[in-house]
Amino acid sequence: MAKTILIIDDSRTVRQQVGIVLSEAGYEVLEASDGLDGAEKIAANEELSMVICDVNMPRMNGIEMVSFVKKEPKNANLLVLMLTTEGQPSLIAQAKAAGAKGWIVKPFKPDLLLATVRKLAGAP
Amino acid sequence: MHASEILDLRALVEDAVRQALPSCGIPIGEPFDPDDAFDTLDTTEQLVAFMGFTGPVLRGTLALVAPLDIMRGSYPLLLKDRACSVFDVFDWTGEVANHLLAKAKSNLASRGVTIEASTPRVMLAQQPRVTRSVQGTICSTCFASGYSWIKVWFDAIAPDDQPVFGSSLAEHVVLSAGDAVIF
Numbered sequence: 001m002a003k004t005i006l007i008i009d010d011s012r013t014v015r016q017q018v019g020i021v022l023s024e025a026g027y028e029v030l031e032a033s034d035g036l037d038g039a040e041k042i043a044a045n046e047e048l049s050m051v052i053c054d055v056n057m058p059r060m061n062g063i064e065m066v067s068f069v070k071k072e073p074k075n076a077n078l079l080v081l082m083l084t085t086e087g088q089p090s091l092i093a094q095a096k097a098a099g100a101k102g103w104i105v106k107p108f109k110p111d112l113l114l115a116t117v118r119k120l121a122g123a124p
Numbered sequence: 125m126h127a128s129e130i131l132d133l134r135a136l137v138e139d140a141v142r143q144a145l146p147s148c149g150i151p152i153g154e155p156f157d158p159d160d161a162f163d164t165l166d167t168t169e170q171l172v173a174f175m176g177f178t179g180p181v182l183r184g185t186l187a188l189v190a191p192l193d194i195m196r197g198s199y200p201l202l203l204k205d206r207a208c209s210v211f212d213v214f215d216w217t218g219e220v221a222n223h224l225l226a227k228a229k230s231n232l233a234s235r236g237v238t239i240e241a242s243t244p245r246v247m248l249a250q251q252p253r254v255t256r257s258v259q260g261t262i263c264s265t266c267f268a269s270g271y272s273w274i275k276v277w278f279d280a281i282a283p284d285d286q287p288v289f290g291s292s293l294a295e296h297v298v299l300s301a302g303d304a305v306i307f
Contacts, residue, residue: 010243011219013212017200056222058243085226087299088233102306105299106223107147107200116304 002124003049004028008038010057018052021110026124035060042069050121055084063094070099079120083108129288134263137278140227141267147301148220149198153268171195173221173246179239181288184280188221189252191272218244230298236290
């Protein structure tokens, strides 16, 4: 059974871009449109191998979402990769402190995204 | 805001445009004053993306105005084989505005100015006009793109009794588009 990755981004275009890269590589893909939707999907899907998450989103931003879901002990080992237009050290430090495992700045290179996902989550 | 600060702010925004738009597949030429473009009756459909921002000193709005055809043409190559509705292009235009404001935010942070951004809102319009809210508080620019132009308004207000720019952050190393870090 293929590994499942949740993509959280308020841009449908970005969700599709990332989804194409991951599904063509053999991963199963789920989508969420903001941090709150993402937290709900994480709670409802216990078999997630990884979450790829934007930062600037309505309702709940990506770093708030990571902090929120990491309070649940069952999510302690959940891999979270931030994928965002932001590149500031202070935000990256916040994401790391919240429990994220990596950070990629958009626009992303498909090969680099896939290599990062494989390094963190393993092959599909 | 002092005149020199407005000039510096404008340079930061223009630099952000020069970096952000080409990275999103939108070629641009040299900037010129949008007032020069106002007199031309342009009946093409334009997409207008707005984002608000606020911070301890600076607050305002970014508006990106671009012809629908240019935004459709820059829609990510990865997705071009798939059906692309006008709403997909709306979404993409919001993402481009997000890239642009993120770059401006990084440029401002390197000068000691912090801002937080809203999420984008995109509208379709013909002959959109943007008024100057308060004289002297607006940073506006226009870039040629193909046979048309892309306009960027960066309305920014700051208190008159305190400087906009703080001290540069020596350790401020910002990641750029395409960079990746694993913790």
